[in-house]
Amino acid sequence: MNNLSSRQIVVGIIFLFVALVYSLRLFYVQVINNEYKLNSDNNVLREITQYPARGLIYDRNGDLLVYNEAAYDLMVVPKLVLEMDTNSFCNLLEISQTEFVSKFKKARSYSRYKPSVFIKEISSISYASIQEQLFQYPGFFVQTRTLRKYPKNNAAHILGYIGEVNPATIEKNAYYRSGDYIGKSGLEYAYEDILRGRRGVKRVLVDVHNREKGSYKEGATDTIAITGKTIFTTLDIQLQEYGEKLMVNKKGSIVAIDPNTGEILALVSAPSYNPNLLVGRSVKKNYPLLANDDLNPLFNRATMASYPPGSIFKTVQALIGMQDGVINENSGFPCIKSLVGCHNHPTATSVSSSIKMSCNPYYYSVFRKIIQQGKHKSFFKDSEVGLHQWSNQVKKFGFGQQLATDIPNIKSGFIPDVKFYNKWYGEGRWAFSTIYSLSIGQGEIGIVPLQMANLAAILANRGYYYVPHFIKRIDDTEHIPKEFTTKNNVGINKKYFIPIIEGMEKVVGEAGGTARRAKIENIIVCGKTGTAQNPHGEDHSIFIAFAPKDNPKIAIAVYVENAGFGGTWAAPIASLMMESYLTDSIKDKEKENRILNANLLNVIPKK
Amino acid sequence: MRNQRNIFANVDWPSILLYLALIFIGWINIYAAVFNEEHYSIFDISERYGKQLMWIGLAFILIIIILLFEGHFFTSFAIPIYISILFLLIGVLLFGAEIKGARSWFKIGSFALQPSEFAKFATGLALAKYLSSLNIKMQDLKTKIIVTIIIGIPALLILLQGDAGSTLVYASFVFVLYREGLSGNVLLIGVYAAILFVLSLLLRINTFSFFNVDIEGDILLMIVLGLIAAFAMYITKSMKKTWFVIIISLVLSIGLVFSVNHIFESILEPHQSKRINVLLGIESDPHGAGYNVNQSLIAIGSGGFSGKGFLDGTQTKFNFVPEQSTDFIFCTIGEEWGFLGSFILIVIYISLFLRLLYLAEKQRSTFSRIYGYSVASILFFHFLINIGMTIGLAPVIGIPLPFISYGGSSLWSFTILLFIFIKLDAERMNVLR
Numbered sequence A: 001m002n003n004l005s006s007r008q009i010v011v012g013i014i015f016l017f018v019a020l021v022y023s024l025r026l027f028y029v030q031v032i033n034n035e036y037k038l039n040s041d042n043n044v045l046r047e048i049t050q051y052p053a054r055g056l057i058y059d060r061n062g063d064l065l066v067y068n069e070a071a072y073d074l075m076v077v078p079k080l081v082l083e084m085d086t087n088s089f090c091n092l093l094e095i096s097q098t099e100f101v102s103k104f105k106k107a108r109s110y111s112r113y114k115p116s117v118f119i120k121e122i123s124s125i126s127y128a129s130i131q132e133q134l135f136q137y138p139g140f141f142v143q144t145r146t147l148r149k150y151p152k153n154n155a156a157h158i159l160g161y162i163g164e165v166n167p168a169t170i171e172k173n174a175y176y177r178s179g180d181y182i183g184k185s186g187l188e189y190a191y192e193d194i195l196r197g198r199r200g201v202k203r204v205l206v207d208v209h210n211r212e213k214g215s216y217k218e219g220a221t222d223t224i225a226i227t228g229k230t231i232f233t234t235l236d237i238q239l240q241e242y243g244e245k246l247m248v249n250k251k252g253s254i255v256a257i258d259p260n261t262g263e264i265l266a267l268v269s270a271p272s273y274n275p276n277l278l279v280g281r282s283v284k285k286n287y288p289l290l291a292n293d294d295l296n297p298l299f300n301r302a303t304m305a306s307y308p309p310g311s312i313f314k315t316v317q318a319l320i321g322m323q324d325g326v327i328n329e330n331s332g333f334p335c336i337k338s339l340v341g342c343h344n345h346p347t348a349t350s351v352s353s354s355i356k357m358s359c360n361p362y363y364y365s366v367f368r369k370i371i372q373q374g375k376h377k378s379f380f381k382d383s384e385v386g387l388h389q390w391s392n393q394v395k396k397f398g399f400g401q402q403l404a405t406d407i408p409n410i411k412s413g414f415i416p417d418v419k420f421y422n423k424w425y426g427e428g429r430w431a432f433s434t435i436y437s438l439s440i441g442q443g444e445i446g447i448v449p450l451q452m453a454n455l456a457a458i459l460a461n462r463g464y465y466y467v468p469h470f471i472k473r474i475d476d477t478e479h480i481p482k483e484f485t486t487k488n489n490v491g492i493n494k495k496y497f498i499p500i501i502e503g504m505e506k507v508v509g510e511a512g513g514t515a516r517r518a519k520i521e522n523i524i525v526c527g528k529t530g531t532a533q534n535p536h537g538e539d540h541s542i543f544i545a546f547a548p549k550d551n552p553k554i555a556i557a558v559y560v561e562n563a564g565f566g567g568t569w570a571a572p573i574a575s576l577m578m579e580s581y582l583t584d585s586i587k588d589k590e591k592e593n594r595i596l597n598a599n600l601l602n603v604i605p606k607k
Numbered sequence B: 001m002r003n004q005r006n007i008f009a010n011v012d013w014p015s016i017l018l019y020l021a022l023i024f025i026g027w028i029n030i031y032a033a034v035f036n037e038e039h040y041s042i043f044d045i046s047e048r049y050g051k052q053l054m055w056i057g058l059a060f061i062l063i064i065i066i067l068l069f070e071g072h073f074f075t076s077f078a079i080p081i082y083i084s085i086l087f088l089l090i091g092v093l094l095f096g097a098e099i100k101g102a103r104s105w106f107k108i109g110s111f112a113l114q115p116s117e118f119a120k121f122a123t124g125l126a127l128a129k130y131l132s133s134l135n136i137k138m139q140d141l142k143t144k145i146i147v148t149i150i151i152g153i154p155a156l157l158i159l160l161q162g163d164a165g166s167t168l169v170y171a172s173f174v175f176v177l178y179r180e181g182l183s184g185n186v187l188l189i190g191v192y193a194a195i196l197f198v199l200s201l202l203l204r205i206n207t208f209s210f211f212n213v214d215i216e217g218d219i220l221l222m223i224v225l226g227l228i229a230a231f232a233m234y235i236t237k238s239m240k241k242t243w244f245v246i247i248i249s250l251v252l253s254i255g256l257v258f259s260v261n262h263i264f265e266s267i268l269e270p271h272q273s274k275r276i277n278v279l280l281g282i283e284s285d286p287h288g289a290g291y292n293v294n295q296s297l298i299a300i301g302s303g304g305f306s307g308k309g310f311l312d313g314t315q316t317k318f319n320f321v322p323e324q325s326t327d328f329i330f331c332t333i334g335e336e337w338g339f340l341g342s343f344i345l346i347v348i349y350i351s352l353f354l355r356l357l358y359l360a361e362k363q364r365s366t367f368s369r370i371y372g373y374s375v376a377s378i379l380f381f382h383f384l385i386n387i388g389m390t391i392g393l394a395p396v397i398g399i400p401l402p403f404i405s406y407g408g409s410s411l412w413s414f415t416i417l418l419f420i421f422i423k424l425d426a427e428r429m430n431v432l433r
């Protein structure tokens, strides 16, 4: 083994050899070579971030919705600041001496060596004069970046806003650095990766007089900023603007979809806000105001508020009843008001007339037949089997699940199932009689307005839908995600839609229908009203519709909170939207003015 | 008697003094690296130098605890310690927190612990335990296989965490194996494997074009390896026996390239492999490839012969150098203390390494000798890679400079690593009795 211990010499020599090589290398780098030394007059390298312009956003007709405006941040590196004429500096910047001192202190307490923002968003006019004189003030320099601007003042909930990236995101995603902007909500959030582009870095040598001495290594280490891609949305901004106008002084939402493609034409949540309020340094002032507003304008009701659907849900019940074979289009049920309340109307003798007159006891009976199909001896067990089948079928309509659309924070609503009632009442302790309110879209059921509009699209298409979405095109070349071009069948035979649509046509077009106010001249509108009971006050007014009856071009859902009967407010709003979209004009000015002038924010609560 | 013994009896004071010198140099340079005139209190634990001071204090407590153990505790518990660390490494893969792309941290509140740091000494112990058992001959194939497994498992687990730098450290055990009788060629093979590992990382993302045929970088590497093997076979055509060796090494080499590629493609999350790529300077991080090394060289070069003076560095302060208190701490030393300071640091390190080799050779027990070699080799390897990268002689691989870089996990693990050996050495005479 003695020969092995001589190997210690080999290992020792290797160690010494590396130490020698490193020492020589250090001697070369530090003493002999001058390439790595910056000039003795203390030149420093400055990194200037090249912020890419964020991608533009357009509507379906090429109207610009979001663009960028240049803004200039005055930066400071406290350690580099020399004695200077603060008086003229303050005059130049139009700030007071005390402001200067407090801003400087703040920057210094952040870091003496790292640049921090001294004044945010200097206007381009003052930027020109500041830039000229800045060489007198070492330690200060200007950083260019861009702000989002919204020429239309609309669609705030859809477009979303951008803001400074938070530390958690920086930790997770290597791209972002402190001070970067990132999409915080809406399409800005959903398409962040596409819109943001790629930042670049320019490195320049700066001398003690704050003068740029040229680029570092002839720009070999610089990277160019890449502009974000342009997005074309499915929105029709004129329709969106009109919808927001109609919903002024109302609480609720409008969602309009092109049923042929699932493209969202308009998505209004009222009250709304001007997107320009949440831009740049005004965010600080405006965000708390909006967040603390009692009417909650930041809340996107169209995608986040889960409501009972009321009578519009009868269309779904009738379809399931026919598909299950427990009723047919000619089934009639008496209007027995002791089962569930109703208004006075002739007896519904068919599915279509039941839709037209929206008879509650009729749907009590339909739903009982769906739930209790007699497949099991026990009442309770039978209801379980029936409900299980029913809730599975209902979910195929996109209810009770998030519609995977392309803006964040979509709520799924709620469709009660066997598991839910077993937990709620206990297994074997509930039956049809416990859950009958579901028959008319009341009770535990919750649906968001986007899903209601999707229901209108399903009815318009006679049995299928495309996931509603906002993206139409990215730049000129890219295709939209596949999930938006995939047909979703709801599992109901096309023929069962005929009596439903016949009924919906009568709702609007025939005497005794519940939504005569939704009529549009020369266009056949098919619709269904809903009036949802609300324990907290006046009923919610609901209407879904599509038009024209053949080859529908638009499907819509309108939900107005605490406004009362569906035919009174929601129906005319929907018809104005459809008329505006289909004909680019409004014939019935009186109808329009009635809506525009209505203030439904302070309706006296029903007792 | 036992209770009254002095825990510092027979300890090797030269090693301890070198250790203390390094700890001190580390701390004042962390102070310099994050120095900020507003926060001048050296005890401010919200700043890194304050935290490091706290960790140094805890390291001293660890030293006392280690010295309180009987030396044979480490001999007896080498395998259990090794196995528990393996479980921790698996645990961190499953439940660990991700920091900057590597899933190698356990987070308890604001406190993060990195098990992979502690796997080094555990592997050293396990290796020493196995090789010191009776009738083990390094020349045997079985021994080689078991040794490969002992070293390979933690290395692989750490690679799966996305920490290629720490994985590479396990190559340092070739020095130990060489000393214990592995053929001298193995040293070369070890170097070869490390180069191949780095090359396949570097080449796998490139595509090369020859006569309009596109070849992926890693495929190209495999082809080149094949050509070299064919050439070697041609030369040795008169000695067909060597062909077997050549073919085996070709298969193993290609296997290594392939598995590196596979781990990157299929096992690591995109951001984990991205981190490794950025560390190697392959992927353009926000700063661009090669930028870090350039900045580091400027910082060190600007120090000149005698340095700019304590706290007077500018390059390292204006954040031009990345990770300046951890992986690039040597830049601060180079800038503020110049060639003189850097050279002294190298002398201190090399003195410690040689002292450890000398002590290891003096050991009567094989276990202690092997462990001593492991300590010296691991420390040396960190020194080799870390300083090499800051002066542009080694690829940019983020591993800490022992006893100097900021960070509790690494400081403690190096302290444990070293002081277990100091304890074993202190009881050297006991083995005789």
Ligand SMILES: [Zn+2]
Pocket (backbone or CB within 6 Å): A335, A336, A342, A343, A345, A358, A359, A360, A361, A362
């Ligand atoms: Zn009725």
